[in-house]
Amino acid sequence: MSAKPIPGTPVFTGAYAMRGYALNKMCYSLNAAANRAAFLADEDGYCAQYGLTPPQRAAIAARNVAQLIEAGGNVYYLAKFAGIFGLNVQDLGAQQTGVSVDEFKAKLKAHAIHNDAVKAGRLANV
Amino acid sequence: MSNIIGSVATSHIPAIGNAIHKGLQKDEYWQPFFDGFPPARAWLHAAKPDVAVVVYNDHGLNFFLDKMPTFAVGAAPVYTSEDEGWGIPTVPPVRGAPELSWAIIEQAVADEFDVTTCQEMLVDHACTVPLQLMWPEGWEGIRIVPIAINTVQHPLPSAKRCLAFGQSIGRAIRAFAQTLNVVVISTGGLSHQLEGERAGFLNPEFDDLCLNALINKPELLTRYSAHEIVELAGSQGAEILNWIVGRGILGGAAREVVRNYHIPISNTAAALQVLEPA
The missing domain is CATH 1.10.700.10 (Dioxygenase LigAB, LigA subunit)
Structure with a gap:
């Protein structure tokens, strides 16, 4: 399938x-x-x-x-x-996405703006 | 008759084990994650569990791709960790509860879940990191039944199948001849993806949907195929299947006692959710 x-x-x-x-x-x-x-x-x-x-x-x-x-x-x-x-999954992610490790980490961190909303269950209605 | 006191669902990222080993709980990066746990531990200690049923996925420690069970139930007297290759320290052994394991196996097979039974089973970070988080002082007082779900090699079990498997395990626990307090520990997730050009993918909206649905509408998650879950949660976000099994075990109506959510821990949207029967 x-x-x-x-x-x-x-x-x-x-x-x-x-x-x-x-x-x-x-x-x-x-x-x-x-x-x-x-x-x-x-x-x-x-x-x-x-x-x-x-x-x-x-x-x-x-x-x-x-x-x-x-x-x-x-x-x-x-x-x-x-x-x-000595490579971790941020190193792997950076290599696969063609950015520096710092840029990869910054990309992850950009999602942190949603942390409080998810903690409060406010982002998705079910 | 045993009693299911509630469930603790938590991410199991290996870096957490290293952070514990190095004592980084108050470090700026780690504190928002670790701060979720004191209320979860207070709840757990008040509930006094005898046994933890731990639903997790193996990452190439006990199982290799030569033999890959969809659902495996540990039935060993003791479980040990071992070198996983990339540097997470091993932890002390944890005692099993083989009589409860066999009761779960009997019920699951009677309910037409053809599980793999494991009288020897190494447990990896996905089982041991949550134990470290919930019993930082050590786990001499607790016994476990580890249940491994294939979230790695497709085809994965469907969310619908996972919920039903959990419900079967819940029936086994409630009917068990001994009087035990049992806590469910579900591990993994939430959204994350380690490989491909989409590595680093996160989806807080879907994570929130899952957390909200898991409280009292877990059947909403059964509308997603495993492939759709990968699309929405990322390749390794498929570990939400472990949480769905765990929610099935808890059964019935539930109340959320603790929730934490923090991006990023390693490449992952880290989450903690404690539910108890409503």
Whole structure:
């Protein structure tokens, strides 16, 4: 069943889950500190163990989040990869939207003008 | 017969765990978030729960994509956290309530919810951060039944199915042979999106709609497909499904005791809502 695409929003469907399986499996392995160390010691060898596809290997090499997503990476697993380099989800967001991290944070904060209205339940009638 | 004393629904952003670890609760960035919790904890401590049923989604700690259950019920004597890869500290183990877990499993399957049962289950930040928020002094006095919902790999369960699943769990708790006070802890959300060109998407209007509907009209949320929820709440805003399960468990008419809402915490519209039976 295919639903209307949501602009700018890759939905992690079965098609992505199949395409990204090797990449996500490698990222899942990075839960273990010993595996993170093994990745850093020999990135090529570590990726080879998991049989990454060429686009997945290239996206890992480039540390490019958009390419990793396109190669089937799920962001919860990619976060484990990004964590090796001390990157958080604001860093990932900035990279994917082509702005600086400060600009990305400012964009988030702009929504704070609604905080009091939502706290009081005044923004939406049900 | 056990008693459901109410529900606490809260965001479970990993950065909260790091902020607690570093003692940043009074920091300018964090204070508006943490300030929501003292009244929630006062309510919780007055209500004296024995067991917390925690509805959350796993982020690649216990479950990988090799086997991805739509609904999974923990039935372990103890639950532990573990390294999640990006630096959140682990927390002490939490005791289980396996007799209640099996009562929930029996009722759910009788009601045609074909759950996955887990006699061993690691619990990630989505389960443990809310425990840290509600029991900052430690959780020796509480036992949990963790219930994991697939909000990650589509197809996700529908909001309608989630509400009905929660109602089934609620029936199991009320019919349980032991006399326990049970609190529902629902975790995740509200609106946020981590990936794609729309990363950073937030939707306070939809969040407010959800918070208002969850009090006494949760069925309003069942009109949205999981895909529509992603469109309205963002990819990870689909975690509202956990809150809908939790509202189903609470059942009946409810009264809102505490609400907090704060943008931004990390990439997320952070929210807290405590409901009790009206």
